[in-house]
Amino acid sequence: MTQPVTSKGSQTPATASTNASPATRDRLATDDGQITVAENVVQKIAGKACREIAGVHAMGTGGTRTFGAFRERIPGSSGPNVAQGVGVEVGETEAAIDLDIVVEYGSSIAELGRSIQRNVKQSVERMTGLHVVEVNIAVDDVYLPTDGEQDAAPSRVS
Numbered sequence: 001m002t003q004p005v006t007s008k009g010s011q012t013p014a015t016a017s018t019n020a021s022p023a024t025r026d027r028l029a030t031d032d033g034q035i036t037v038a039e040n041v042v043q044k045i046a047g048k049a050c051r052e053i054a055g056v057h058a059m060g061t062g063g064t065r066t067f068g069a070f071r072e073r074i075p076g077s078s079g080p081n082v083a084q085g086v087g088v089e090v091g092e093t094e095a096a097i098d099l100d101i102v103v104e105y106g107s108s109i110a111e112l113g114r115s116i117q118r119n120v121k122q123s124v125e126r127m128t129g130l131h132v133v134e135v136n137i138a139v140d141d142v143y144l145p146t147d148g149e150q151d152a153a154p155s156r157v158s
Contacts, residue, residue, distance in 0.1 A: 103139055
């Protein structure tokens, strides 16, 4: 991410707990102590929530998808990385999320993007108590079916 997470109307970072709303501060700080959420936790939740939406074929840029495919083939690997294609910035009370996705051909990118934003925001906020200030989506590619899956259409040129 290129910008720090900030509270609306303020130029101070979100890590300053004095800027947090009382409701958010109460969920993450109690009389018994402070609750902190690691970036990799938010990454995994966001990645899982994004993949739940129909129309998302894969996540990550071309290089990360290729590296992920090699990593999955290594014996003893833990399988697919659910945080692939997810960038986060987490403060004490707020989080900002960036997603790199590949959409399936025929999906409405605008509708798909809104669905992803809604699902990711709800999932992260519900599970962590953090306020999600933004969910940015970069569509890096469109998945096209292979030649054997396409309808046989005659070529317009010879």
